[in-house]
Each structure stands twice: as C-alpha cells, then as structure tokens.
Amino acid sequence: xxxxxxxxxxxxxxxxxxxxxxxxxxxxxxxxxxxxxxxxxxxxxxxxxxxxxxxxxxxxxxxxxxxxxxxxxxxxxxxxxxxxxxxxxxxxxxxxxxxxxxxxxxxxxxxxxxxxxxxxxxxxxxxxxxxxxxxxxxxxxxxxxxxxxxxxxxxxxxxxxxxxxxxxxxxxxxxxxxxxxxxxxxxxxxxxxxxxxxxxxxxxxxxxxxx
Amino acid sequence: xxxxxxxxxxxxxxxxxxxxxxxxxxxxxxxxxxxxxxxxxxxxxxxxxxxxxxxxxxxxxxxxxxxxxxxxxxxxxxxxxxxxxxxxxxxxxxxxxxxxxxxxxxxxxxxxxxxxxxxxxxxxxxxxxxxxxxxxxxxxxxxxxxxxxxxxxxxxxxxxxxxxxxxxxxxxxxxxxxxxxxxxxxxxxxxxxxxxxxxxxxxxxxxxxxx
Amino acid sequence: xxxxxxxxxxxxxxxxxxxxxxxxxxxxxxxxxxxxxxxxxxxxxxxxxxxxxxxxxxxxxxxxxxxxxxxxxxxxxxxxxxxxxxxxxxxxxxxxxxxxxxxxxxxxxxxxxxxxxxxxxxxxxxxxxxxxxxxxxxxxxxxxxxxxxxxxxxxxxxxxxxxxxxxxxxxxxxxxxxxxxxxxxxxxxxxxxxxxxxxxxxxxxxxxxxx
Amino acid sequence: xxxxxxxxxxxxxxxxxxxxxxxxxxxxxxxxxxxxxxxxxxxxxxxxxxxxxxxxxxxxxxxxxxxxxxxxxxxxxxxxxxxxxxxxxxxxxxxxxxxxxxxxxxxxxxxxxxxxxxxxxxxxxxxxxxxxxxxxxxxxxxxxxxxxxxxxxxxxxxxxxxxxxxxxxxxxxxxxxxxxxxxxxxxxxxxxxxxxxxxxxxxxxxxxxxx
DNA sequence: CATGAATGAGCGTTCATTCAT
DNA sequence: AATGAATGAACGCTCATTCAT
Numbered sequence: 111x112x113x114x115x116x117x118x119x120x121x122x123x124x125x126x127x128x129x130x131x132x133x134x135x136x137x138x139x140x141x142x143x144x145x146x147x148x149x150x151x152x153x154x155x156x157x158x159x160x161x162x163x164x165x166x167x168x169x170x171x172x173x174x175x176x177x178x179x180x181x182x183x184x185x186x187x188x189x190x191x192x193x194x195x196x197x198x199x200x201x202x203x204x205x206x207x208x209x210x211x212x213x214x215x216x217x218x219x220x221x222x223x224x225x226x227x228x229x230x231x232x233x234x235x236x237x238x239x240x241x242x243x244x245x246x247x248x249x250x251x252x253x254x255x256x257x258x259x260x261x262x263x264x265x266x267x268x269x270x271x272x273x274x275x276x277x278x279x280x281x282x283x284x285x286x287x288x289x290x291x292x293x294x295x296x297x298x299x300x301x302x303x304x305x306x307x308x309x310x311x312x313x314x315x316x317x318x319x320x321x
Numbered sequence: 322x323x324x325x326x327x328x329x330x331x332x333x334x335x336x337x338x339x340x341x342x343x344x345x346x347x348x349x350x351x352x353x354x355x356x357x358x359x360x361x362x363x364x365x366x367x368x369x370x371x372x373x374x375x376x377x378x379x380x381x382x383x384x385x386x387x388x389x390x391x392x393x394x395x396x397x398x399x400x401x402x403x404x405x406x407x408x409x410x411x412x413x414x415x416x417x418x419x420x421x422x423x424x425x426x427x428x429x430x431x432x433x434x435x436x437x438x439x440x441x442x443x444x445x446x447x448x449x450x451x452x453x454x455x456x457x458x459x460x461x462x463x464x465x466x467x468x469x470x471x472x473x474x475x476x477x478x479x480x481x482x483x484x485x486x487x488x489x490x491x492x493x494x495x496x497x498x499x500x501x502x503x504x505x506x507x508x509x510x511x512x513x514x515x516x517x518x519x520x521x522x523x524x525x526x527x528x529x530x531x532x
Numbered sequence: 533x534x535x536x537x538x539x540x541x542x543x544x545x546x547x548x549x550x551x552x553x554x555x556x557x558x559x560x561x562x563x564x565x566x567x568x569x570x571x572x573x574x575x576x577x578x579x580x581x582x583x584x585x586x587x588x589x590x591x592x593x594x595x596x597x598x599x600x601x602x603x604x605x606x607x608x609x610x611x612x613x614x615x616x617x618x619x620x621x622x623x624x625x626x627x628x629x630x631x632x633x634x635x636x637x638x639x640x641x642x643x644x645x646x647x648x649x650x651x652x653x654x655x656x657x658x659x660x661x662x663x664x665x666x667x668x669x670x671x672x673x674x675x676x677x678x679x680x681x682x683x684x685x686x687x688x689x690x691x692x693x694x695x696x697x698x699x700x701x702x703x704x705x706x707x708x709x710x711x712x713x714x715x716x717x718x719x720x721x722x723x724x725x726x727x728x729x730x731x732x733x734x735x736x737x738x739x740x741x742x743x
Numbered sequence: 744x745x746x747x748x749x750x751x752x753x754x755x756x757x758x759x760x761x762x763x764x765x766x767x768x769x770x771x772x773x774x775x776x777x778x779x780x781x782x783x784x785x786x787x788x789x790x791x792x793x794x795x796x797x798x799x800x801x802x803x804x805x806x807x808x809x810x811x812x813x814x815x816x817x818x819x820x821x822x823x824x825x826x827x828x829x830x831x832x833x834x835x836x837x838x839x840x841x842x843x844x845x846x847x848x849x850x851x852x853x854x855x856x857x858x859x860x861x862x863x864x865x866x867x868x869x870x871x872x873x874x875x876x877x878x879x880x881x882x883x884x885x886x887x888x889x890x891x892x893x894x895x896x897x898x899x900x901x902x903x904x905x906x907x908x909x910x911x912x913x914x915x916x917x918x919x920x921x922x923x924x925x926x927x928x929x930x931x932x933x934x935x936x937x938x939x940x941x942x943x944x945x946x947x948x949x950x951x952x953x954x
Numbered sequence: 955c956a957t958g959a960a961t962g963a964g965c966g967t968t969c970a971t972t973c974a975t
Numbered sequence: 976a977a978t979g980a981a982t983g984a985a986c987g988c989t990c991a992t993t994c995a996t
Binding site for chain 4: 698714
C-alpha cells in the first residue's frame with residue numbers, strides 16, 4: 111500500500127532475483143539429492159551448498175518436500191513442452207530425431223533426472239505423476255509407428271508393445287550410465303550417432319541374412 | 322567360560338537357529354527397504370516386522386547399515402554362483418538360455434534386487450561392488466558372442482559393446498517394471514518367450530527386408 | 533512372546549514404575565505450565581525438571597500436548613468422581629459440605645487447576661471440555677437448591693441462576709488467590725469456616741435488619 | 744541534523760500519525776493476544792492484521808514484549824484515571840454506582856482485560872503491577888464501607904475483608920464469562936440491574952426471614 | 955519511515971544405538 | 976540371548992529480530 115511508486119523495472123528485477131535464488135537452491139538441492147538421496151540430504155546441507163542460512167530456504171520454499179516437487183515439476187514441464195510437439199512418426203528420420211531429441215532433453219539436466227528416477231523408484235506417487243504419465247504418450251507414439259509399419263508390411267508382424275519396449279530399453283541402456291554418472295555425456299554428434307544406431311539396429315537386427 | 326560343556330551338536334543347532342533368525346530379519350528388512358527405501362525404514366519397523374525387540378536386532382547385526390550390506394552381499398553371492406557357470410555362448414539357443422536364466426534369477430529375488438538398485442543409484446560403493454563388478458562378465462560374454470558372430474560373418478560389423486548394450490537394454494526394459502512392482506512377474510513360459518523375443522529381435526530386427 | 537514366564541508381580545511392578553514416572557513427569561510439567569504457561573514451557577524444561585533425557589519423555593507421552601491433556605484429564609477424572617456423588621442438596625449443611633468438598637478437591641491439586649484455568653482462558657476446546665462441561669452440573673444443583681428454597685418460601689423470589697452465580701462467584705473469589713499462589717492454602721478448619729461463611733452470607737446477607 | 748527546518752506543526756502532525764499507528768498496532772495485537780495468547784501470537788500475525796511489514800513494527804515498538812507492556816500500561820492508565828475519582832462510599836446508591844462503573848470500564852475494553860488476566864495468571868510481575876496494585880484501593884474502599892456499616896450497626900459484625908471479597912466474587916462471576924467471550928456483553932440497562940442485584944443480594948441475602 | 959530478505963537460536967520430535975536386567 | 980528403557984545427535988521447521996535499501 112505504501113511504496114506503490116516503485117518503478118515496474120524494480121519489480122521485475124526483484125522477481126528475477128527471487129527466481130534466480132530459487133533456481134540456485136533447486137540446483138544445489140538436486141545435486142545433493144542425486145548424490146545422497148532426498149532423505150539423506152538435510153536442509154542444512156542444502157543451505158550450506160547455497161551458502162545461505164537454513165531458515166532463508168523457507169523464504170523460497172515452504173518445505174524441504176517442496177524443493178523436491180519443484181525439481182520434479184520443472185523437469186516435467188520440460189518434458190511436457192516436448193511432448194506437445196510429439197507428432198506422428200512417419201519415417202525413420204523422424205524416428206531418429208525423436209530419439210535424439212529425447213536424449214538431449216534428458217541429458218541436459220542430468221541431476222534432475224537422476225533425482226526423478228531415485229524418487230520414482232521408491233515413491234509410488236512420484237512414479238505415477240512424473241514418470242508413467244509422461245512416458246505413456248511416448249510409448250503410444252512408438253507403438254503407433256510400429257503398427258503402421260507392420261500394416262504396410264515393412265515390419266514383421268511383431269507385438270507392437272514388445273517392439274516399443276525394446277526401443278525404450280535400448281534408449282535406457284544408452285542413457286542410464288550417463289545419468290548415474292559412470293559415463294560421460296555424449297557430444298551432440300555422438301548422441302546423434304547413438305540415436306541412429308538404436309533405430310537402425312532395432313529395424314535391421316544384427317544378422318546379415320535372415321535365418 | 323560358562324556353558325563349555327554344551328555338546329557340539331547343540332552348538333550347531335544354535336548356530337542354525339541364529340542363521341535362521343538372521344535370514345528372517347534380512348527378509349523382513351529387504352521387504353521394507355524395497356517399499357520405502359533404506360533411509361525411510363527404521364530399525365523399529367524391521368523389529369516389528371520380525372516381531373522381536375528393537376534391541377534384539379543388535380544381537381544379529383551390529384548396525385542397520387550391516388543389515389543392508391548383508392542383504393546386498395547375499396544377493397551378490399547368488400549372482401556369483403550363477404556367473405561361475407557362465408560359459409562361452411555358442412549358438413542362439415545358449416544365448417536365449419542365458420537371458421532366460423538371468424531373468425529367472427533376478428525375478429525370483431525381486432525385493433532384494435529392488436533394494437540393490439535403489440542403493441546403487443545413490444551409493445557409489447554399492448554400485449561398484451555389487452553392480453558394475455557383477456555385470457561386467459555378463460557384458461563381456463555378450464560382447465565375445467557378438468564379436469565371434471561378426472567374425473563368422475553372421476552378424477553385421479557393428480560395435481560389439483553397442484550390440485551387447487542393446488541386448489541388456491531390452492532385458493532391462495522387460496525386467497524393470499516387474500522389479501518396480503507395476504507389472505506382475507511373468508510365468509516361466511512367458512519368461513522363456515520373452516527371452517526368445519529379445520534375442521530374435523536383436524538378431525533379425527523388425528524389418529521384413531533389408532533396406 | 534519370549535519371557536512369558538516373568539512372574540505377574542514383576543509385570544505390575546513394571547507398570548507401577550511406568551505409572552510413577554508418568555506421574556512425576558506430569559507433576560513437573562504442571563509446575564512449569566503453571567509458572568510459565570504451556571507454550572513457554574519447553575520439552576527441554578520438563579525433561580530437566582524430571583532429570584531425564586528429552587527424548588525419554590516420548591517413551592511416556594507421545595507429544596508435549598499429550599502431557600497437557602493428561603494433566604487436564606486427570607483433574608477432570610477427579611472432578612467427575614466427585615460429581616458422581618453429587619446428590620440433591622437438601623439443607624444448609626449439605627450445601628456447606630458441597631462447597632467445602634469442592635474447595636478441598638480443587639485446592640489439593642493447586643498447580644493442576646492453575647494450568648487448567650490458564651489453558652481454558654485461551655483455548656476454547658479446553659474451556660468447553662474441561663470447565664464448562666464439568667461446571668454445568670454443579671450450577672444445576674445449586675439452581676435446583678435455590679428454586680426449591682424459593683418454592684418453600686425460604687428464599688426470596690430471586691432468579692435462581694443469579695443466586696447460583698453469586699455462590700460460585702464467592703467461591704471463586706475465595707479460591708483464585710490460592711490457586712494463583714498469592715495466598716496460602718487454608719487449613720481444613722479455615723476451609724470449613726470459609727464454606728460456612730459463603731453459604732451463610734449468601735443466605736442471610738450482611739444487613740442486620742431487612743431494609 | 745537533516746529536516747531541522749520542518750515547521751513545528753508538521754512535527755506534531757507526524758507525532759499524531761505515529762501515535763495513531765501505535766494505537767492501531769496495539770488494538771490489533773490485543774485482539775490477537777486475547778484470542779490466542781501472547782506467546783502463540785507471532786509478530787507476523789500482528790503485522791498482517793495491521794497490514795504493514797513485519798519489520799515496520801519495530802519502528803513503533805522495540806520488541807514484541809513492549810507491545811504487550813504498552814497494552815497493559817494503557818489499560819492501567821485508564822484504571823488509574825478511574826481510581827482517581829474513587830470516593831468514599833456513603834450509601835447503597837454510591838455502592839451500586841461503583842459496581843456499575845467498574846463493570847462498564849472493564850467491559851468496554853474487553854480484549855485488553857482479557858489479555859491482562861491471561862498474562863497476570865502466569866507472570867508475577869504483571870500480576871503485581873497491573874492487578875494487585877490497582878485492585879487494592881478498590882478492596883480498601885469496599886472494606887471501609889463495610890466497616891462503617893458495621894460500626895453503624897447496619898451490617899452484622901462480619902470480617903470486612905470477607906465481605907469485600909464476596910462482593911468482588913459476585914462481580915467476577917458476572918464479568919468473567921463476558922471477558923472470556925462465552926456470554927454477550929450486557930446492555931447498560933442490564934448492567935445497572937446486575938449491579939443492583941449484586942449489592943442487594945450481598946446486603947440482604949436470599950432468606951426471607953432471618954434464621 | 956517502510957520493507958523484503960536474512961538469520962541465529964531454539965523448538966518439538968525422531969531414531970539408531972546402548973545399557974541394565 | 977532378549978528386551979524395555981534411555982538417550983545424544985540430529986532433523987525439519989519457526990520466529991523475533993536485524994539490516995540494507
């Protein structure tokens with residue numbers, strides 16, 4: 111009610127500062143959560159990592175749980191934005207591009223996803239809200255693609271969900287060691303190559319000739 | 322000093338009783354760890370599940386951490402016993418059998434493996450000792466198989482570790498939802514079918530004709 | 533399940549020990565609550581007063597609030613036991629006895645009642661459950677007595693609830709300074725004299741002759 | 744050093760503004776203290792009730808405690824102003840008027856008195872400074888009145904302090920439920936009637952005839 | 955003077971572990 | 976060997992107060 115003449119610029123500057131602080135807290139927390147797990151990370155740990163007082167945290171998040179939720183939600187938003195543009199897969203090129211894009215999106219925020227997986231592994235609600243719900247449309251798209259290819263007699267009449275799952279499996283096998291931190295993140299070129307390999311191998315198999 | 326005249330037979334009976342108790346504690350703990358995670362499970366939870374006093378636990382394990390270690394070690398022993406008999410893969414049939422066997426071994430101890438994965442995801446030492454070290458020979462066997470097939474011109478000249486990883490990926494994709502508890506365990510027949518599908522698809526791909 | 537042969541005597545001895553400990557915690561807590569108020573008293577304070585570890589408290593009470601509730605409830609039980617025998621007031625003697633008895637019951641656990649009043653003064657639920665609910669039958673009995681006396685033309689036709697309230701007021705005026713600790717507790721003789729004075733004065737007033 | 748040329752008029756206007764703000768803070772705080780108690784009321788609660796920043800409070804009061812002290816002191820001043828005019832009681836009419844006046848003064852500042860009682864109940868200094876010290880002259884006046892009446896053989900030779908206490912008790916019984924908020928404030932007419940009743944009943948008692 | 959942001963001190967509570975029996 | 980009781984250390988969180996702007 112007082113100070114109503116503060117210029118708009120300051121308002122947004124303040125907002126930006128708050129947003130920046132929230133971000134730095136989330137980043138530090140994600141790092142710690144990824145290393146030690148959510149439970150094992152104390153609010154004291156997080157505060158020290160950001161170099162602020164423990165109680166200052168509570169000016170930006172109302173609870174430790176909310177920090178986790180913010181981390182998970184932010185990642186979910188990113189995935190949702192991606193899924194928005196998830197078009198029907200047409201040819202192999204678009205298939206490769208989808209795999210490549212997903213890989214990129216997931217690997218650019220490694221720790222966030224590492225936290226997500228850790229929590230989803232023990233928390234049913236997190237699993238449902240942040241993993242299953244998001245993964246479903248991707249699986250659907252893959253299955254539609256395979257069904258279509260079978261209909262056009264390009265693929266053998268395999269169960270579509272089996273095929274989709276194998277694609278996902280290959281994808282996971284490529285990504286998991288990176289998320290876990292025992293393999294370095296691939297360069298964009300390596301990533302693209304990997305995506306092609308996955309699609310190609312699933313399509314053509316390893317045999318030179320059909321048995 | 323006292324009880325030195327107790328006959329040997331009683332000693333071993335006592336030992337068996339102790340071993341049985343250790344087992345029941347480990348089973349109950351594994352169940353709880355799998356459900357809520359190691360940190361979130363209290364010693365009181367475990368004691369109640371076994372229906373013993375909380376402090377009685379410490380007669381069998383010197384700390385809560387040691388219960389976890391015992392669980393992981395026991396699982397490791399089982400895997401080691403399996404790896405002992407890991408022979409060179411020769412033909413597709415032996416390949417399918419390996420996949421089937423691994424699946425069976427992992428799925429019969431679902432909760433233990435669920436705990437293992439949860440811990441390995443945040444604890445580097447656990448990851449190294451109980452996962453990487455054990456997984457390595459399996460990967461090696463797979464790569465040898467692929468290398469051999471390529472040498473015999475049965476497989477296309479793909480990177481062997483890439484191929485091995487895709488097999489593992491498909492394997493993981495089949496197994497993870499079961500371990501996590503969102504899919505029921507497959508029957509032995511389903512399991513065998515699954516193993517065949519994985520090997521077959523990796524070998525031949527989905528295409529009817531080579532592009 | 534083990535140790536089922538422990539003699540019954542030990543069971544009750546243990547129970548008595550637990551009960552004794554609960555009591556000593558309640559007494560110490562009541563003392564502190566009375567002096568500083570419930571909010572201002574910390575669990576640390578209570579533990580120190582009983583000379584036990586702070587966490588030991590939680591073996592006897594599940595929360596700080598429950599200590600308060602136990603204190604209030606215990607007092608309520610005592611009052612309830614008294615109200616059980618609350619018979620119809622017949623003559624002045626029984627009236628005096630009621631006042632005397634109430635006074636005694638309230639003053640024998642001074643601190644408990646001091647806590648009760650303090651809490652009832654700010655907490656509506658406490659007021660309702662522990663004060664209003666208990667006070668109501670007493671007021672009713674008093675009003676019945678007065679109504680009866682009016683019917684028999686012994687009392688002037690005053691509003692009965694007004695008369696009852698004046699008795700209660702005199703009672704309160706006598707008791708409050710003692711509860712608050714600014715006056716010493718009366719001896720049984722003084723107490724009886726006081727009770728008589730209250731009844732007598734209310735009955736006859738201060739005037740020598742009727743105006 | 745700066746602003747030394749501001750005209751005196753503005754200074755006093757500023758002072759009035761400050762005083763007004765102090766008042767509104769005290770009013771809001773008294774309300775909250777009365778509802779939840781002093782300890783349970785946070786500075787944030789107060790600030791929000793006045794719709795100012797939490798830290799702004801400290802421009803008007805140097806601590807939360809001082810807000811309470813200001814509230815109590817203000818009430819004390821009001822009582823002192825009243826006690827200034829406390830004349831010797833002569834006849835029943837002046838007695839009734841005193842009771843009526845006291846009632847009115849107390850009930851027009853219900854919340855303030857509720858806070859006063861709550862604090863006096865646990866804080867010895869508050870009790871002494873704000874209750875005992877102020878109540879004493881009232882009691883003295885009552886006792887003098889009774890002593891005088893006894894001397895004139897109008898009252899029976901009762902202990903004067905006993906009689907005074909009974910008047911106070913009746914007064915308290917009438918006022919406490921209103922202060923506590925479980926009874927509505929009486930209208931001026933009801934209040935006057937009440938005052939008369941109290942004096943009358945104490946004087947004449949309930950009996951139609953003397954026993 | 956007003957305030958958003960920051961914080962030290964401390965709160966009620968939990969829990970892995972120890973100890974006396 | 977088994978356990979009920981005890982507890983130090985730590986946790987997530989609150990709040991009166993300070994400070995830079």
